[in-house]
Amino acid sequence: MMMESKADTTDKLKLNPPILLINFKAYPQGTGENAVKLAEIVEDVSNSFKDVTFVIAPQTIDLRLVNKVVKNTKIFAQHVDPVHLGAFTGSTPPELVKKVGAVGTLLNHSERRVAHEIIKKTIEINKEVGLITCACAGSPEESGKIAQYYPEFLAFEPPELIGTGISVSKAKPEVLKKSIENILAKGNGKVIPLCGAGISNGDDVAKAIELGAKGVLVASAVVKSKDPYSILHEMAEAASV
Ligand code: G3P
Numbered sequence: 276m277m278m279e280s281k282a283d284t285t286d287k288l289k290l291n292p293p294i295l296l297i298n299f300k301a302y303p304q305g306t307g308e309n310a311v312k313l314a315e316i317v318e319d320v321s322n323s324f325k326d327v328t329f330v331i332a333p334q335t336i337d338l339r340l341v342n343k344v345v346k347n348t349k350i351f352a353q354h355v356d357p358v359h360l361g362a363f364t365g366s367t368p369p370e371l372v373k374k375v376g377a378v379g380t381l382l383n384h385s386e387r388r389v390a391h392e393i394i395k396k397t398i399e400i401n402k403e404v405g406l407i408t409c410a411c412a413g414s415p416e417e418s419g420k421i422a423q424y425y426p427e428f429l430a431f432e433p434p435e436l437i438g439t440g441i442s443v444s445k446a447k448p449e450v451l452k453k454s455i456e457n458i459l460a461k462g463n464g465k466v467i468p469l470c471g472a473g474i475s476n477g478d479d480v481a482k483a484i485e486l487g488a489k490g491v492l493v494a495s496a497v498v499k500s501k502d503p504y505s506i507l508h509e510m511a512e513a514a515s516v
Contacts (some may be wrong), residue, residue: 288407288427289381290349293514294469294490294505295480296330296409297497298353298381298429299337305498306334313497314341314348316504321347324511328490330409332381335367342376345419351409352380354387357396369397379407382426385434395424408470411494415450419457429458429466430492436472438495440511442479443472448486455487476506477513484514 295315305313306353310333321329332351333341342350356366372380380401381387383394394410401408401427410426412418413434422429431454436443443451451470458468467490471492483491493510500506 286371288379288402289407290328290330290407292328292467292489293326293440293484293516294314294328294428294467295510295514296331296351296469296471296490297507298471298490298492298494299333299492299498300353300386301332301334302494302498306337307340310334310337311340311344313503313509315344317507318345318348320504320507320511322332323508324515326516327511327514329511330379335372338372338377339375347452348414349379351407352377353384354382354433355380355397355406356400357393357400359400360470369401369404373404373406377406379388379409379427382410383421384411385432385437388415390488391420394421398426403488411471411492412454414502415453415457422458422460424441425462427467428469429462430469430471431455431488432471432492434472439473440475440496441473442475442482443470444474444479444483444486444488444491448482451483451486451488474510480510480513490514 329348352372355369358366409428410428411430455468467489469490470488474493475496
């Protein structure tokens, strides 16, 4: 019997680009009942853009709640730990987030960094349990390194631009291009490159896609907006093929 390589396993955990991933972080506007309201808005927008994959990443504690109100929209956890079910107090096993509706998870987000051996191990366990990983990297070098662990998605997010409203795609096009190159080369074309940090409008999304990203991660511009529907609609229009 042929052994399946890690890269082959990746093929089974697919979400079709373009991807619009909205990270709710721990913003008050994106937690508890507000997480539910925001998820409903994302779902609403998603109904107008069948070719765009909408993903939301709420707090772990809100996964079960938001799962009740979305259908097209995919749900990711913000972080999981490299453990199975068992005696792991305070850890979040990938199996459990899957059970409450998540199809994937962020990993190594700039606000939740972990050691590379943990990234590698977590991706392995996620593949075993059938959870998609969107790993994050803060530099082109780190992008290349993490791509070798074959997460399904890898988002380049320069930490200094996160939450600033200054878009990675406009402020650092060359660095973003290098990062995407590294992801594609080191991940043998199996890892889908995304980017995030400071993405604020449709132009920022269009520019990211023009540079080779297959979608974006966005937080403050949507979650903290007075009109998340409009901004998301604008971003989806820009991402739509
Ligand atoms: O995960 C996405 C996030 O880190 C980007 O944050 O607020 O710059 O869109 P923001």
